[in-house]
Amino acid sequence: SQQGEEDPQALSIQEGENATMNCSYKTSINNLQWYRQNSGRGLVHLILIRSNEREKHSGRLRVTLDTSKKSSSLLITASRAADTASYFCATDSGTGNQFYFGTGTSLTVIP
Amino acid sequence: DAGVIQSPRHEVTEMGQEVTLRCKPISGHDYLFWYRQTMMRGLELLIYFNNNVPIDDSGMPEDRFSAKMPNASFSTLKIQPSEPRDSAVYFCASSLVQGMTFFGQGTRLTVV
Numbered sequence: 001s002q003q004g005e006e007d008p009q010a011l012s013i014q015e016g017e018n019a020t021m022n023c024s025y026k027t028s029i030n031n032l033q034w035y036r037q038n039s040g041r042g043l044v045h046l047i048l049i050r051s052n053e054r055e056k057h058s059g060r061l062r063v064t065l066d067t068s069k070k071s072s073s074l075l076i077t078a079s080r081a082a083d084t085a086s087y088f089c090a091t092d093s094g095t096g097n098q099f100y101f102g103t104g105t106s107l108t109v110i111p
Numbered sequence: 112d113a114g115v116i117q118s119p120r121h122e123v124t125e126m127g128q129e130v131t132l133r134c135k136p137i138s139g140h141d142y143l144f145w146y147r148q149t150m151m152r153g154l155e156l157l158i159y160f161n162n163n164v165p166i167d168d169s170g171m172p173e174d175r176f177s178a179k180m181p182n183a184s185f186s187t188l189k190i191q192p193s194e195p196r197d198s199a200v201y202f203c204a205s206s207l208v209q210g211m212t213f214f215g216q217g218t219r220l221t222v223v
Contacts, residue, residue: 041216045213045214
């Protein structure tokens with residue numbers, strides 16, 4: 001399966017701390033995307049990183065991609081209670097435009 | 112643009128009934144995806160279209176499921192007959208080629 005696998009499955013931190021989530025995948029990709037999903041809601045797109053990129057930033061978010069290790073990380077700096085959600089990575093198949101999702105990391109930020 | 116629009120947001124139906132889920136992708140996007148999310152199986156890709164043509168339906172669980180995209184602005188996912196194990200949240204998503212994929216709010220289906 002091409003599905004990404006997030007690690008850890010669950011993460012609980014204090015407000016203001018940084019949160020790091022990792023994603024590993026199995027085959028070559030063109031792109032990797034990170035999403036957030038609040039409980040009972042839809043998925044919100046956070047960042048897309050292409051296979052020729054190593055790092056991207058968006059506000060308090062920093063995503064890295066290491067294609068040699070087939071892994072990516074999402075760093076949320078100075079976390080807030082509103083960041084509490086599940087975070088998913090999605091990888092393409094390398095040959096098509098479809099994306100496959102991992103099982104997600106459940107992040108809880110304690111005020 | 113209002114984003115990907117799905118309807119209905121919630122659907123409760125009895126086992127054996129036909130269910131039709133609807134999706135309007137973002138204007139100009141040429142890829143459309145249907146996903147299903149459950150606690151047990153996570154997010155599963157069911158089928159996706161490119162320029163209204165089904166490209167990969169290998170994720171469709173069985174023949175009771177069918178999807179159509181009659182034009183660039185509309186797609187349906189139909190389940191006939193529905194079963195309790197089909198209960199899930201169904202998401203539609205759209206994108207441009209190799210671009211960000213945007214999701215609708217989902218349809219929460221409950222089959223009793």
